[in-house]
Amino acid sequence: MARDAGSIAGIQKLRFGPFAIRAGDGNRLIAADGRSLIDFSASWGAASLGHGHPALVEAVQRTLGAMPGASILSTVNEPAVSLAEKLLELTPGQGERRVWFGHSGSDANETIIRAVEAATGRKRVIAFVGAYHGGTTLSMSVSGHTAQAHATPRPGLFLLPYPNPYRPHFPGAVGEATLAHLDYLLATVCPAHDTAAILIEAIQSDGGLLVPPPGFLAAVADRARRHGILVVCDEVKVGLGRTGMMHAFAAEGVEPDLISFGKGLGGGLPLSAVVGPADILDRQTAFAMQTLCGNPVSCAAGNAVLETIAKEGLVDNAAQRGGEIMTGLRRLAERHPQIGDIRGRGLAIGVELVADRTSREPASRFCQKVVYRCFELGLLLFYVGLRSNVLELTPPMTLTAREVEKGLDILDRAIGDVATGRVPDAAIAAYAGW
Ligand SMILES: Cc1ncc(COP(=O)(O)O)c(C=O)c1O
Structure with missing residues (x-):
């Protein structure tokens, strides 16, 4: 039995194997048994600067050592205000x-939905199947992920299929x-005049x-504008440089009304932000509060992340390393017929695994075994997708060319090993994944 089984709640676990981590070091994690792993996940994109980046450590330690309170609710603190100013800029x-x-x-998106409903008086919200x-x-x-099918959708929610070029829903x-x-929908049961936002x-x-x-994102935004519906972009995982652009929505020149940031903003510390119009976010005081909102240590981390992204050219690094990974993956696809599709931008990359390229049948168990074998061989990454068959590569934005090469070598070996039956079903049987 893994040690945490008797102490940590299963309802907050999403485990793909018996993975235990002792420490972090740059773009690597140290496994409990002392092995060094290349981190191709960054804890689902949160560790945007890797682990133990000196700028982050310095900012957090300095602020924690003389912490100006813990909250922005009833007193102002400098790290929160300067981070807000940076985000506006x-x-x-x-x-x-x-x-x-x-x-x-989660709390950023929740706040957006509550705030836009209150500000517009409109009750409908449009989101997408597959969105977490x-x-x-x-x-x-307001999500549409299958892992959340146990949750009750909000009244007034309409979900659209997210366009999937590899598995089109419609001819x-x-x-x-x-x-x-x-x-x-806007002309019928989801009347535009009662629709607050498209998320x-x-x-x-x-x-x-x-x-x-x-053109899809821009076309959605155009329609929203035409009807006075707010455009809300969730940049929690793919924002702040990860795609090789500061904002993922910038790929189509869209200017959202509201944006949610999270994960990489805090570099691994708990921090999220919403940027939006003053008439929505200033509308009422004491409307969306949690005691530790604007926590100066978290905000100091956010400042350090944004400053480091600029100082170390990490947006460009994400574009370059992402390009190298894409090229490497295409080479792997020549050897591994299980690779059905490779897609993404910058360091937000998906590798869809299939049982065969003609039927495109999702290779879910195969995918879980690849993740397991990668861990054994020294690479940490996880998988996503409504069929649990898409390897997700969201490494720290500080990733180096050498680490790209090394990580891809391990992935190459892992896929080959799983294909030749080196990972028994029993190895992953205890792990549900998602
Ligand atoms: C796009 C997106 N939005 C929101 C969230 C929720 O963020 P958190 O888990 O930090 O609450 C996630 C988490 O996976 C996400 O990927």
Whole structure:
């Protein structure tokens, strides 16, 4: 029995194997048995600067040593205000805007939904099948991931299929039928005048790292504008440089009304933010509070992350390393017929595994075994997708070319080993994954 089985609640676990970590070191993690692992997950994208980056350590230690309170609710603190100013500067948007701080992608998305409903008086929200927007009641209720099928959708929620170029839902041009369905909903049961917001990811991350066809995001935003519906972009996993652009939505020149940030913003510390119009986020005091919102240590981490991204050119690094990974993966695909599709931008990459390339039958168990074997061989990564068959590569943005090479070598070996039956079913039987 793993040691945590008797102490840590199973309802917060998403385990793919008996993976235990003792420490972190740059873009590597040290396993409990002392092995050094290349980190191709960054804890689902949160450890944007890797582990123990000196700038992050210095900022956190300095702030913690003389902590100016713990909260922004009733007193102002400098790290929170300077982080808010930085976020306003680096996000596009019109007019007066404000920043709300939270601890997780979930609370950021939850706050957005509550705030836009209150501000607009409109009750409908449109989101996408496959989207994971959070694990709190309301953020789950506007999500469309199969892992959350146990949760009750929010009344007034309409879900559209997210366009999937590899597995199109509808015949014809990918995305067109979804846009037509959006028009149909707005003209019928989801009347535009009662629709507060469309909540969308520029790359749908937990749904399988889906990159929509060119023009789709812009077309959704155009429709929203035409109807006075707010465009909300969830940048929690793919934002702040990871895609090789500061914002994932920038790929289509979209200017969202509201944006949620999380994960990589805190570099691994609990921190999220919402950027949006002042008339929505200033509308009422004491409306969306948690005691530790604007925590100065978390905000100091956020400042260090944004400063380091700029100072070390990490947006460019994400683009370059991502390009190298894509090239390497295409080479692996020549050897491994289980690789059905490779997609993504920068360091937000998905590798869809299939039983055969013609039927495209999802290779879910195979995928779980690859993750398991990678861990054994020295690479940490996980998988996503509604069929649990998409390897997710979201390494720290500090990843080096050498680590790219090493990580891909291990992935190559792991796929080969699983294909030749080196990972028995029993090895992964105890781990449900998702
Ligand atoms: C796109 C997206 N939004 C929101 C969330 C929720 O973030 P958190 O788990 O930090 O609450 C996630 C988490 O996986 C996510 O991927």
